[in-house]
Amino acid sequence: FSSLTQSHTGQYLAKVTVDCLHRFGIEKKFHTITMDNASNCDSAADHMQELIPSFRGRASRSRCF
Secondary structure, eight states: OOOOOSOOOHHHHHHHHHHHHHHHTOGGGOOOEEEOSOHHHHHHHHHHHHHSTTSOGGGGEEEOO
16 A cells, blocks of 8 residues: 555656556556546546556546446
8 A cells, every 4th residue: 555645636646556566566467447537537547658658548447337
């Protein structure tokens, strides 16, 4: 787990998520993510695509029901 200490912007959420994936050495196995419908989640998916080239951004995002 990671403590969130800043405003939950998409860029910040992407950085914290990717840092966590790197710590566990699983960033190359990361293909999809489930997030709620908040606009910062769209932004996070876009930023994660920049940080992990194999991740397809919004196309790899699943929304909660």
